[in-house]
Amino acid sequence: MATVRAFQVSAGPGRIPIEDVWPVVECGRYPAKAVVGEQLPIAATVYREGHEAVGCNVAWSGPAGNRKRRFTRMSLTEPGTDRWHTIIEPDAPGMWRFTIEAWADPYLTWKDAIEKKIAAGQGVTDLVNDLEIGARCLETAAETASRQHRAEILTAVKALRDEREDLSRRVGPALALADLMWQHPVRELVTRSPVYRIWVDRPRALFGAWYEFFPRSEGAVLPTGDAVGPATHGTFATAAKRLPAIARMGFDVVYIPPIHPIGKVNRKGKNNSLVAEPDDVGSPWAIGSDEGGHDAIHPQLGTEDDFRAFVNTARELGMEVAMDLALQCAPDHPWVREHPEWFTTLPDGSIAYAENPPKKYQDIYPLNFDNDPEGIYAEVLRIVRHWIGFGIKAFRVDNPHTKPVNFWYRLITEIKQDHPDVIFLAEAFTRPAMMHGLGKIGFTQSYTYFTWRTAKQEIIDYCHELLGALHYMRPNFWVNTPDILHATLQYGGPPMFKIRAVLASMLCPSWGVYSGYELFEHVARPGAEEYLDNEKYELKPRDWEGAEREGRTLAPYLTRLNEIRRANPALQWMRNLRFHHIDNDALLCWSKRDPRTDNTVLVVCSLDSHNIHWGNTQLTMPELGFDWHERFSVRDEITGATYDWGEYNTVRLDPHHEPAHIFTVHRYR
Helix, strand or coil: CCCEEECCCCCCCCCCCEEEEECCEHHHCECEEEECCCCEEEEEEECCCCCCCEEEEEEEECCCCCCCCEEEECEECCCCCCEEEEEECCCCCEEEEEEEEEEECHHHHHHHHHHHHHHCCCCHHHCHHHHHHHHHHHHHHHCCCCHHHHHHHHHHHHHHCCCCCCHHHHHHHHHCCHHHHHHCCCEEEEEECCCEEEEEECHHHCCEEEEECCHHHCCCCCCCCCCCCCCCCCCHHHHHCCHHHHHHCCCCEEEECCCCCECCCCCCCHHHCCCCCCCCCCCCCCECECCECCCCCCCCCCCHHHHHHHHHHHHHCCCEEEEEECCEECCCCHHHHHCHHHCCECCCCCECCEEECCEEECCCEECCCCCCHHHHHHHHHHHHHHHHCCCCCEEEEECHHHCCHHHHHHHHHHHHHHCCCCEEEEECCCCHHHHHHHHHHCCCEEECCHHHCCCHHHHHHHHHHHHCCCCCCCEEEECCECCECCHHHHHCHHHHHHHHHHHHHHHCCEEEEECCHHHCCCCECCCCCCECCCCCCCCCCCCHHHHHHHCCCCHHHHHHHHHHHHHCHHHHCCCCCEEEEECCCCEEEEEEEECCCCEEEEEEEECCCCCCEEEEEECCHHHHCCCCCCCEEEEECCCCCEEEECCEEEEEEECCCECEEEEEEECCC
16 A cells, blocks of 8 residues: 655665664674564664654565565664664565655644643644645545545545644544554655565474484493493394383484594594594594494494484484584594595694694594595585485584684575575684674574573673674573583582573573483593593483482483473563573573463572572563563463562472473463
């Protein structure tokens, strides 16, 4: 219905300035990020000279096959700021585009002026021109209106020109059109911003629980009694027997370390020792041997058909398998022989192995992406497509910060053109600029510093930092990894395992657990932040059934956390995270609310695993969907207890009983 009188945009600012459009990544060089069904905020600063009213909208369209342009009116949420906002909700994966359109709004200009003049006591004789201006504006609106609306608008036009009626009856019908004219405005001097892009992923890119385990350890059996020799190596078939238990805990993604042949040259022994014993299995990240490279499967794990069966079993249980993409080689990888130019040759003629001084990785050769970038790119692209052919739609990328950023941009962009549902998780614990840069160029998710954020204020500050970067960097909170066993878990006892799981799963839509967490594994290599007898270098059979039988497992608690996450839409988003005041630095209070379902979750969690703590909350009630004076009911989803709450409340948390309240919020009827 809207009538457009276009204004030619010059190379400088348009007729109506449009500034600070959001979300935009690096001036539009890269697309912003969203997922299907996400309420994505759109904002821009729009203003013009004088007192005339302006309006703006976002025009947005989906990927190929879904190119219908949609128009969503933007609102000036805080008068005086000239900052306009709205929300869009993409409904399909792929590349979306949007532009901001700003325009002069003659109806609102007229409405504001005539209301002020009438309030000042001006009569019909003073407003002759104003009445005719309003009539002409509405006639323009009627030109493109629907039949029903046209009749309503023309009735108002007739009233404005009816000299027999008093002033209130003449202007009343036109003023009553305010809602209609908001939805179908007359737009003059239309100015458009550049077109910006948003890459929309499937929902799993934002919400999911990840579980990491080593297939070779599942089904492994240690020698007993008088038996001698190594543990039995697990296979995909034995590992598949572990999948139902993982599914019962509510995990969505099973991440497995590299499944390829492991190098035999310079193989590392147990606990990263330089000399391997004959029965040592080596690190899965030392990829490649005479048995094959990145497109091969370790013979002891099984065949390609066995791997397909493993992937299919996970899918039947409602999970998907994420593979490790580690672009590095053992000294006996086929690439070393076939493409020596892909590596760095030292002055003495040897190939440089990986180093992170003072750490040395003699069993790994890093690729040199500058020697033959096209050759390396073509081979990696082939490998990724190869595993996609097995039904793999998620890749955990090992150390992406040690490879060129432009390489990843090209690879991810090309893969997503044909497979928009593929997820790339960046395992990069490095400088903030690099971590943010990897998110900008296309990585779907990112590991974070969550593992090292343990104090109240640093958790709050870090989450606020992540909230400010959500349009390009999606966090995944891992409580532990094979490389990372934080001191809090080494010395915090079982309550700390609960605390860190609550923080990760309730703060962030995506969170991850490395196998053994549910058994409270906490013994570190002396002086290090990693596990003693690290599973990276040896088989690690675990007595899952015995732990469950004897009640020394956190599995039921992890199960309950994932059940709460699935049952509450508010926990499936990140933009809605809000912190609330509580007067004890050992306690953290936050909430998440989904206004579409009126679902709100409120969490109070202790950060101290040893001592009982009391605290007094001062809740920001509007963030919970209430006025400041209202009362509401909360139900603890862990214990089942219910309480009457308001803005001010007192809590007591005993970490040896329950270290956290996970409340669902309910209105009184």
